[in-house]
Amino acid sequence: MREVEPPFEIQHNGVTLKVTEAEIKSRRIFYIQFSDNRKVLTVTVGKGLGDEKFWTSIPEGRQEEAEEVGKLIAAFIRGKKN
Numbered sequence: 001m002r003e004v005e006p007p008f009e010i011q012h013n014g015v016t017l018k019v020t021e022a023e024i025k026s027r028r029i030f031y032i033q034f035s036d037n038r039k040v041l042t043v044t045v046g047k048g049l050g051d052e053k054f055w056t057s058i059p060e061g062r063q064e065e066a067e068e069v070g071k072l073i074a075a076f077i078r079g080k081k082n
Helices: 063-081
Strands: 008-012 013-025 027-034 040-046 053-056
Touching: 008 063, 013 063, 027 063, 040 063, 053 063
Parallel strands: none
Antiparallel strands: 008 013, 013 027, 027 040, 040 053
């Protein structure tokens, strides 16, 4: 497994997202704070049928936000490798 990312910020729809990563039992967890005072969002990557990966919120219930923010997080981390 790769090293945990240091905290970083990304922008989405004019809102700053402060992202902090942690590792719990070999699982990557991301804690997102929104500059527009939305409730904190915690996301991770889950696996569905056929091992397809998807972003999900913890606890469940903010799936749409988790998928949207998760894609931004993945793009940010991949972008650092290039």
